[in-house]
Amino acid sequence: MSRHAPVLLPEETPTRVPRRTALAKLVGFALRLVVALTFLSELTATAAPSPTEYQVKATFLFHFTHFVEWPARAFAATNAPLTIGLLGTDPFGEALDSAVAGETVNGHKLVVKRLASTNELAGCHLLFLGSAEPAFVDSVLDAVKSLPLLTVSETDRFCQHGGMIRLYMADNKVKFDANRNAAVQAGLRMSSKMLNLPSVKLIESERP
Amino acid sequence: MSLALCGAGTSGQNVEPSTNAVLQQLKKLSLEELMELKVATVYAASKREQKTTEAPASVSIVTSDDIQKFGHRTLADVLRSVRGFYVTYDRSYSYIGVRGVSRPGDYGGRVLVLINGHRLNDPIYNEAFNGGEFPLDMDLVDRVEVVRGPGHSLYGDNAFLAVINVVPKTGAQVNGWEASTTAASYDTYSGRLSYGTRTKAGLEFLLSGTFLDSGGHDRLHYSEFADVNNGVAEHLDGETVKQLFAALSYHDFSLSGFFGERHKDVPTAEYEAVFNQGPNFNRDQRWGLEAKFERDLGDDWHLLSRLFLDRYEYRGAGPYESEDPADPWVLNRDLEETWFWGAEAEVSRTFFNHHQLALGVDFRHDPEVRQRNWDYYDPVVLNVDAQSPTHEVGVYLQDEFAVRTNLTLSAAVRYDYFSSFGSTVNPRAGVIYQPVRDTTLKFLYAQAFRSPNAYERDYTIAGYVGNPRLQPERNQSYELIWEQAVGRHWRTSASLFLHDMTDFITPVQDDLGNFTFANLDAVRSRGAEVEVEGRWARGLSTRFSYTFADVQERSPVTGPGTPANSPRHLAKAALSIPLYQEKIFASLELQGLSSRLTVQDDEMPGFVTANLTLFSRELIKNLEISASLYNVFDRRYRDPVAGDFRQPAIEQDGRTFRVKLTYRF
Structure with missing residues (x-):
């Protein structure tokens, strides 16, 4: 910021120094930069994504379909799709659709279905509830109790209420709790590879 | 990735064209690796992600995708697109206006600008760099977080009306070499070369350099100087920018540095210089280095610490009238040099799952804050040589208390000691309530200050007298915000705000006719803002915002009135359409300002400008091409400027263009 004050005394008048042309400066600068960067380029590159919360959570849902075994009766046919149902507001946008696009699990094509109510649950294998009020969670869990349906939510104490997997954020990382017995009761088998991870907390239902 | 756009966090999640690519990468990770991955968030509002x-604030986020699609060249371009913000340009610098507050002649000290949390405002003018003098190339920006209202309780000085945190890309995001070049109106050319990588061992590295040269307008006409060269300033609008950025990180530890130098010729003969006479220029050089260490200490404890060393240097030159008839003019020079360093540490911990408590300390020492001004005589005559070394210490405590899953109380208090004027305590409090999933209500109160800067305190020269007894400006701020997601694609927000500011540091004439600064005016900005934003698959997006700001100034000298450069209405619209797959986008921006007063109380009419950008990527493998037209309808308008100009307002550019090529290899 300049604050030239008017100056009243006369003296020498320096002349303007001609500037180098833009092109000459650009070329000179680029050359110096190339030399500097070349020294530093020997490291090998590996790509790393910069994901959003729900891109990561969508990936978790995708993985869960691989780490959980559904009973054969859950599928109408051996090549029937494995359906992920979203109940309530959809926080994923396109992320979940992208995550499952073109994927199959044991011959079952992965598809996403957005549900208006629990009445549309037929044919779903994984139910994602988002976060919801405890009373609503209880009513949904009661409604799906006998179905071979993997229930996943972000609601606090979801597993204590009888839900199977709760996704949550800790230090901006996505973690999860699991309720193995709730899965067993629904005829699902959660892989020990998933349950034995160090940061996974195993939780029992506190509700009959 | 854009979090602002998912706003309510529930629906209308932004669909980056790269969503698919990101997910393909994510799916390759194991569950264990996924659980160690940090997700994108906003950092600046609470100093944690x-x-x-x-966030206890009204936040906007502009992503790198927005910047590319809309052809934003500088941080000023980005801010012009943000609700409630406007930027004034006087052909020397750009000044950020927030909700009707941007008095000509006041520097940018009421907005804090950060690069990844590193303070950019300098100790002399507290200037919030946002034009070519901002040291980071917009191509390297991952996102710009704009946090409205005071962020004082976390950041201290200058977090007065807004905090703008510019987050650079990481080495992994650049992932290889990138070369970019632009050509634009008025003989403007630029080049950038970047290299970034992350090794399997977790070492991440980024280095980038940019050079820009602009010839500027060959002729600029100012009727106020009709007696000299018919009022035409010739070849005095050139600009040269050099920027370097480097970052190295390994797990919890990171080192980074930025450098920016900008030379701008001054065609306006500001500060009563001789018109149409070079050399008349401003050259700002700003660099900063920092080491950062961030670690989870276990048991929910988290440590963040930072050590930094910074420099700001200003060189100015201008020709002034000479009394000697043999010499038409004499050269006057300004040289301001500052060194400053400091440290910050913050520990935070989650207690009982409900309290997120943070305690922070920061310290800054400015051993050299030197302002000099001299005339090129034989011998040289020194007009100013002022040293204003200062130091300051701040301590803050913040608690975010989740009373219920949908109700959070946020409170913070900060104590500051400044060697220049003493101590001050500033609180902040907020309530954040989510009655239903798609609705968020926030009520926020905050107090902030802006300390008098070295220029206002110590610069004394013929006609100007510094005032070392200046006290800080104060802001009591209230804001009520309603954020609503509507369906999967729409997000809206509405807010009412009141910024009640007192002790504004204002130039006045003393008994001897000298200009000096005093804590005089009270400025109150109150109004309302609304914004509607829609996002669909394949990158289709739209956004409208409107700000009404009623700003009143109460001056003991001139009485009550409307301050200069304060538009009552700000309206913006943006639309980005994918024309062909996710490879070609057309993006249109409209920005409107209502009329503004000049310092002399003349009215400058309002205007609407339109910018249009065609952007393509991966049409040819690894090549990005963009072509932009700015001010498409060649709208002529003028920005009010400081009283140090003979012109009450400065005409802005008409229609201009830029083309840009970026190649990755």
Whole structure:
């Protein structure tokens, strides 16, 4: 910021120094930069994504379909799709659709279905509830109790209420709790590879 | 990735064209690796990463994708697109206006600008760099977080009306070499070369350099100087920018540095210089180095610490009238040099799952804050040589208390000691309530200050007298915000705000006719803002915003009135359409300002400008091409400027263009 004050005394008048042309400066600068960067380029590159919360959570849902075994009766046919149902507001946008696009699990094509109510649950294998009020969670869990349906939510104490997997954020990382017995009761088998991870907390239902 | 755009965090999640690519990468990770991955969040509102809806502030985020699609060249371009913001340009610098507050002649000290949390405002003018003098190339920006209202309780000085945190890309995001070049109106050319990588061992590295040269307008006409060269300033609008950025990180530890130098010729003969006479220029050089260490200490404890060393240097030159008839003019020079360093540490911990408590200390020492001004005589005559070394210490405590899952109380208090004027305590409090999933209500109160800068305190020269007894400006701020997601694609927000500011540092004439600064005016900005934003698959997006700001100034000298450069209405619209797959986008921006007063109380009419950008990527493998037209309808308008100009307002550019090529290899 300049604050030239008017100056009243006369003296020498320096002349303007001609500037180098833009092109000459650009070329000179680029050359110096190339030399500097070349020294530093020997490291090998590996790509790393910069994901959003729900891109990561969508990936978790995708993985869960691989780490959980559904009973054969859950599928109408051996090549029937494995359906992920979203109940309530959809926080994923396109992320979940992208995550499952073109994927199959044991011959079952992965598809996403957005549900208006629990009445549309037929044919779903994984139910994602988002976060919801405890009373609503209880009513949904009661409604799906006998179905071979993997229930996943972000609601606090979801597993204590009888839900199977709760996704949550800790230090901006996505973690999860699991309720193995709730899965067993629904005829699902959660892989020990998933349950034995160090940061996974195993939780029992506190509700009959 | 854009969090602002998912706003309520529930629906209308932004669909980056790269969503698919990101997910393909994510799916390759194991569950264990996924659980160690940090997700994108907003950092600046609470000095920790969180969702925008949970932040105790009104937050906008502009992503790199927005910047590319809309052809934003500088941080000023980015801010012009943000609700409630406007930027004034006087052909020397750009000044950020927030909700009707941007008095000509006041520097940018009421907005804090950060690069990844590193303070950019300098100790002399506290200037919030946002034009070519901002040291980071917009191509290297991952996102710009704009946090409205005071962020004082976390950041201290200058977090007065807004905090703008510019987050650079990481080495992994650049992932290889990138070369970019632009050509634009008025003989403007630029080049950039960047290299970034992350090794399997977790070492991440980024280095980038940019050079820009602009010839500027060959002729600029100012009727106020009709007696000299018919009022035409010739070849005095050139600009040269050099920028370097480097970052190295390994797990919890990171080192980074930025450098920016900008030379701008001055065609306006500001500060009563001789018109149409070079050399008349401003050259700002700003660099900063920092080491950062961030670690989870276990048991929910988290440590963040930072050590930094910074420099700001200003060189100015201008020709002034000479009394000697043999010499038409004499050269006057300014040289301001500052060194400053400091440290910050913050520990935070989650208690009982409900309290997120943070305690922070920061310290800054400015051993050299030197302002000099001299005339090129034989011998040289020194007009100013002022040293204003200062130091300051701040301590803050913040608690975010989740009373219920949908109700959070946020409170913070900060104590500051400044060697220049003493101590001050500033609180902040907020309530964030989510009655239903798609609705967030926030009520926020905050107090902030802006300390008098070295220029206002110590610069004394013929006609100007510094005032070392200046006290800080104060802001009591209230804001009520309603954020609402509507369906999967729409997000809206509405807010009412009141910024009640007192002790504004204002130039006045003393008994001897000298200009000096005093804590005089009270400025009150109150109004309302609304914004509607829609996002669909394949990158289709739209956004409208409107700000009404009623700003009143109460001056003991001139009485009550409307301050200069304060538009009552700000309206913006943006639309980005994918024309062909996700490879070609057309993006249109409209920005409107209502009329503004000049310092002399003349009215400058309002205007609407339109910018249009065609952007393509991967049409040819690894090549990005963009072509932009700015001010498409060649709208002529003028920005009010400081009283140090003979012109009450300065005409802005008409229609201009830029083309840009970026190649990755």
